Amino acid sequence: MTEDARVDDELLTIGAFAARARLSAKALRLYDRLGLLAPAHVDELSGYRYYRAGQVERARLVALLRQLDMPLARIAEVVEADGAEGAGLLAAYWADVETRLAGQRTLAEYLRGRLSGRSSEMYGKFVVETVDVPARVVITQSRHTLADELPAWIGASLGRLEAAARECGGVTAAPYVVYHAEVSMESDGPAESCVPVADETAARAWAQEHGRTWETGVRVEPAQRLAYTRITKAQVAHPQIMAAFEAVEQWIAAQGLRQAGPCREVYFADWDAAGPEDEVCDVAFPVK
Structure with a gap:
């Protein structure tokens, strides 16, 4: 045979x-x-x-x-899977691939700009200003996270904190995310979601109750000056947001100021209701 x-x-x-x-x-x-x-x-x-x-x-x-x-x-x-279910699984996978490739194309264009010496041209698109913010009580949630998990975590954590703020006297200012170390595909932060609230005593009671489960905390942030640039929903996506952060850093150095704390993203608009060209976020650094 x-x-x-x-x-x-x-x-x-x-x-x-x-x-x-x-x-x-x-x-x-x-x-x-x-x-x-x-x-x-x-x-x-x-x-x-x-x-x-x-x-x-x-x-x-x-x-x-x-x-x-x-x-x-x-x-x-x-x-x-059966035919229809299998086709759906393939469609979902390919949509993820196309999203990743679109991000990589944008990143490649951004890197070409840096390598070709066009960084100043990119940074010039951002208007940088300063604002003084008062001391405030914030409830927080922290997590070590990589870049691909970050958007989902930001939405979920800020949603939880804004709901919890009802027990803490209500929200008093725009929520924000602080980056205590780099968040990328190789570095996992940590990142910290923050929501300013009115009642410090209630906030500390809430944090004590939920701290272990959600990695939550509460603190009083001192009054400080922020250097910031305002960006659209489309610009929040990686790597466009990197150019915004670098533009603010360059401006700080040019003004003879120094950074006085970790960078942050301040989300002042309704994210779900905003269109791609609507301003939604301030990219900011505390400065002295």
Whole structure:
């Protein structure tokens, strides 16, 4: 019996199956090892793998999905799903890919500007001003987070804090996020969401009750001067926001000032209601 011969009415040798699936035997062994396509039968004595003709479509589908650089766990979900569900899973994956690629294109353009010496041109698009803010009581939530998780965490944490503010005399100023260290795909901060509230005693009682569960806290921030630039919802996205931070840093140095604390994003507008070109955020540094 040759390698290409049929073993019985249902099973194919790995060579015959590979020919039908238009894949190599090496690829089929890899898919088996990865848990994506197991043989229908493995001979206990010889170790030979046998497949059913009905597995051809799955084999071809796995090969095509791997060409999309889809993670193995996602491939397994797609091939196990029925047609409509599988198509939906693929659509969701590809939407994530296109979002990532769009961000990378923007980042590449930003980096080209820096490398070509056009940084001052980019920074010139931002108007930097200063504002004096009074001392205030803030309730906070902190987390170590990478850049891809940051937007979702900011929305969720500020939502929790704004709801909690009802127990603390109400919100007295725009919420903001403080970055105590860099947040990127390699560095996880931490970041700290802050909501100013009216009642310090109630705020401390709330923080004591929820501190361990939510990593919450309360403090009195001193009066301070902020150097800031106002940006739109579209500019909040990475890496546009990096240019805004760098523009403020450059302005601070040019004015002979020095940074007096960690940078922050102050969200003064209704994020959900805002359009891409609506101003929603101040990128700011405390200065002296």
